[in-house]
Amino acid sequence: MLRALVAFEVFRTPGRVTRALVNSNPEPLREAWRHLSIESRSALARQVDDLEARGIEAINAGDSDFPKSLVVGGKPIVPTLFCQGDLSLLTAAGAGMCGSRKVTPLGLKAAKACGEEVSDRGLTVVSGYAKGVDTATHLAALGRGGRTVIVLAEGINAFRIKREFRERFDPSRVLVVSQFRPDQPWAAYAAMARNHVIFGLGKALVVIEAGEKGGTLSAGRDALxxxxxxxxxxxxEETPVGNRLLIEAGAHPVTSRTELGVALDHVKSEPQQGTLI
Structure with a gap:
């Protein structure tokens, strides 16, 4: 935990933080720690105590338990993952789910059905924590007795159990993940970066509703x-523009709950994918 916090404090940018954490030589981080002020060291030590008291763990790039699916061409795509909940879900077979916060009634109904299909097949739902599609897919999985991974677009200190989740939230079936420093606020660029973790942890990405531009369309294109x-x-006729664009780009069109189930069964039967190319 302290290694990750020191790296974020000193090296700042994701690329530099990642390089510091994957370096097998511990001296650069030790040197960085020695050059911090006493006040900064004390503040970082308090952060470690606070995070650990809340059951939060840091899985750093370069650690043996860092998900291989988040390594591209030999390079981790994020510096670290701050995690709260069931850590086994980091490597469990799952499906990423994405769509608009301003989802249509048809899309919201579809999101619930897709979340249930994923869960019914023993797969973990992996999605963000926004209203709309994200919330619908998580709640569908939890309502089905399934498991879910919540991927934040801000630091893990911002996580709270939302009112909609209170009746179904089960810490033994949920993992909350953030790739950002614990106190980082929400930002649009962070939401875009977060999407890479969503489809990276999943064996497939299910796009509910994508606009003609925006994060969901970008996530689909990046996943492809x-x-x-x-x-x-x-x-x-009611297919969103973004969905049409993704299908033209090579996404598999799904017209029914049954079709999605068959597709998920096929994905589930494939060997767990390792390093992305």
Missing amino acids: KRGRPVFALNFG
């Missing part, structure tokens, strides 16, 4: 570039 199977819902 990384070789992840992408399933874009096809609502016929």
Whole structure:
């Protein structure tokens, strides 16, 4: 935990933080610690105590338990993962789920059905923590007795159990993950970066509703570039523009709950994917 916090404090940018954490030579981080002021060291020590008291752990790039699916071309895509909950879900077979916060009623109904299909097949739902599609897929999984990974677009200190989750939230079936320093506030760029963890942890990405621009469309395109199977819902004439664009780019169109189930069964049967190319 302290290594990650020192790296964020001193090296700042994700790339430099990652390089510090994957370095097998501990001396650069030790040197960074020695050059910090007494006040900074004390503040970092208090952060460690606070995070550990809340059951939060840091899985750093370069650690043996860092997910291999988040390594691209031999390089981790994030410096660290601050995690709270069931750590086994980091490497459990799952499906990423994404869509708009301003989801249509049809999309919201589809999000619930997709979350249930993922859960019914023993897969973990992996999604963000925004209203709309994210919330619907998590709640569908939890309501089905399944498991879910909440990937934050801000630091883990900001995490609170939302009112909609209170009746179904089960710490033994939920993992909360943040790739950012613990006190980082929400930002649009962070939400875009967070999407790489969502489809990285999942064996496939299910796109509920994507606009003609925005984070969901970008996530689908990036997942395709990384070789992840992408399933874009096809609502016929009501299919969102972004979904159509993703299907044209190579996403698999899914027109029914049954089709998604068959596709998920196929993905689940494939060997767990390791390093992305």
